[in-house]
Amino acid sequence: MIPPSLVFFKITSKEKSVIKLPIPVFLLWILLLPIVVLAIPLLVLWSLLRGFSKLKMVFYFWMFLCSLKGTVVEVNSKKENIFIKIC
Amino acid sequence: MSNERLKILEMISEGKITPNEAEKLLQALEASVTTKASTTKDTPRFIVVKVDPKSDGGDKVNIRVPLQVLRAGMKLASFLPGAAKEKIDEKLKEKGVNFDINQVTPENLEELIKSFSDLTVDVDGQNEKVKIFCE
Structure with a gap:
């Protein structure tokens, strides 16, 4: 289960200005990796003592994040066009 | 042979x-x-919502969401507190939707998603046309 790595924004206004902004979300995962590596043993220990529901919740939240890949939102109005794609 | x-x-x-x-x-x-x-039909992967305005002044909207979000969302929904689930059921019933979120199992959900391959909703409103389908 690979999470989204890039969120692509494109805003085109009627004055012909274009904002193209690829956001490298994978950098966020790289930054979070050390925290996750430290947190996993604590989470497993917590789960062994208090039940596995918290661990399941974290896992399902991660599944939810990973499932967002492929989402496209496109809005074309009179003033501007907005395009968002999660890759 | x-x-x-x-x-x-x-x-x-x-x-x-x-x-x-x-x-x-x-x-x-x-x-x-x-x-x-x-x-044996292909299981649809995305649900698409398209809004086309009838006049030039309206906004044209195109949204495509992976159906995996529905699967993951239903699993997360199992962690909702009981009181919250009851409130959700109440609100749905007020709108005329007799749907109990607790009755949805992974098997039911897969069957529901497979049946979405034939789903097409066309709404012809006063100001816009709305089309919902799965691909």
């Missing part, structure tokens, strides 16, 4: 069945193969 067809031909050669009986068996075999092919 499939195993079933071979068996039928062997039975003719051994004299166990007549050619007419073999013909009927082969036709039944072909019919079952056709039925299997027509019932």
Whole structure:
């Protein structure tokens, strides 16, 4: 289960200005990796003592994040066009 | 040549069945193969919502969401507190939707998602046309 790595924004206004902004979300995962590596043993220990529901919740939240890949939102109005794609 | 067809031909050669009986068996075999092919549909992967305005002033919207989000969302929904689930059920019933979120199992959800391949909703409103479908 690979999470989204890039969120692509494109805003085109009627004055012909274009904002193209690829956001490298994978950098966020790289930054979070050390925290996750430290947190996993604590989470497993917590789960062994208090039940596995918290661990399941974290896992399902991660599944939810990973499932967002492929989402496209496109809005074309009179003033501007907005395009968002999660890759 | 499939195993079933071979068996039928062997039975003719051994004299166990007549050619007419073999013909009927082969036709039944072909019919079952056709039925299997027509019932295996590709599971849709995305749900698409398109809004097309009727006038020039409106906004055109195109949203595509992976159906995996629905699966993951239903699993997360299992962690909702009981009081929150009851409130959600109440609100849905007020809107005329008799849907109990607790009754949705992973098997039901997969069947529901497979049936979405035939889902098409077309709404022709005063100001815009809305189309919802799965692909």
